[in-house]
Amino acid sequence: MRIRAGTARELGRLQEIERAAGRCFRGIGMPEIADDEPPTRQCLREFAEAGGLWVATDRDGSRPVAYALTEPVDGCLHIEQLSVHPDRARRGIGRALLDHLAARAAAERTPALTLTTFTEVPWNAPYYARLGFRTLATHELGPGLREIRAREAAAGLDRRPRVCMRREAAAPTHADPLPPE
Numbered sequence: 001m002r003i004r005a006g007t008a009r010e011l012g013r014l015q016e017i018e019r020a021a022g023r024c025f026r027g028i029g030m031p032e033i034a035d036d037e038p039p040t041r042q043c044l045r046e047f048a049e050a051g052g053l054w055v056a057t058d059r060d061g062s063r064p065v066a067y068a069l070t071e072p073v074d075g076c077l078h079i080e081q082l083s084v085h086p087d088r089a090r091r092g093i094g095r096a097l098l099d100h101l102a103a104r105a106a107a108e109r110t111p112a113l114t115l116t117t118f119t120e121v122p123w124n125a126p127y128y129a130r131l132g133f134r135t136l137a138t139h140e141l142g143p144g145l146r147e148i149r150a151r152e153a154a155a156g157l158d159r160r161p162r163v164c165m166r167r168e169a170a171a172p173t174h175a176d177p178l179p180p181e
Helices: 008-023 041-049 093-107 125-130 143-154
Strands: 002-005 053-057 064-073 076-084 112-118 162-168
Touching: 002 093, 008 041, 008 053, 008 064, 008 076, 041 053, 041 064, 053 093, 064 093, 064 143, 076 093, 076 143, 093 112, 112 125, 112 143, 125 162, 143 162
Parallel strands: 076 112
Antiparallel strands: 002 053, 053 064, 064 076, 112 162
16 A cells, blocks of 8 residues: 555546445445535545645555545544545545644644544544544634534535544554655
């Protein structure tokens, strides 16, 4: 596996990954999430142009199997989306992407990673907690995270409990060196 910046030619593949990952929500009674459309190519292109699109690829580096969308929010590196193709799940790819992002954030003196997620989905908040994220109390939310939560609520995502989480940009959670970009 290799982690590197995503490119414009991969946007269709990233949408495929998102659709496949979304189908997992159907099995836990969240069809509205399973049926949600992936980010548009224009949205993905904007993240790429801003330096906030990261992909984990197959061994030869040619085909993405997972991706993350990131942007600065409240002085932290916010993970807007992290998706792993279900055919490649449970192999440490999501963890490797998060470790890569944390190492980049630390190198840029960004204090932490943040994200929003469902509390009751096993591969969401419980997973992130195992990887060093902690749930933020309401009084800890900056204006950017409050705005993100308001947009999520307006989009109907609050039908299920959601939280904001934070992980300090510190040492990776495993001993593997960062893959080359």
